[in-house]
Amino acid sequence: MIEIDPLMGLRMINDGSVSLLSTRREGKTNVSTVSWQMPLSQDPPMLGISLTPSCLSNELLRESGEFVLSIPDASLIAETHYCGTHRGDSEDKVRSMQFRTMRARKVIPLLVTNCIGHLECAVRDVYPFGDRLFYASRVVAALVEEDYFDNGWNENAQTLHHLGGDRYKTGGGILDAKIWPLPQQMPNLPPLF
Known part of the structure; x- marks a missing residue:
């Protein structure tokens, strides 16, 4: 695992993949699934997540002000789904899912090392929106498994997307966009039909 620039780390969630949210307070750790997250700013690097107010992660996050988003790959589909459908106040999901964890570099919540990328975050603001709370947070550190990331996820990264x-x-294959010529610069081609 290597540390990368937090701005580059925002590319981990550009594809809309699901993440595992790790929160911690006074030795109590919870991991829950988040599918509503997005980059917010490049300078400073910030992201936003949306949570249900009644979940344990929300309680721990409001008290600690820090979290880690860990990006699972397809091999963790069962664990990812479980963490999104079971409450952490009645069980230790880290133990139940047999997640491997390690200390984060700059925040108190733990990294789920089974995952291929991690964004360590500090909450800046919280906004109520309908039945959710939206956390605007600064990315203070980013780590990634280098076999999966080349200035963004590469073909090895099979991130999960919740439908x-x-x-x-x-995630499907990777396409490199090219700047197309303007219509007046295109050659005269015969009609296709």
């Missing part, structure tokens, strides 16, 4: 209910998909 609703118990359905997920993985």
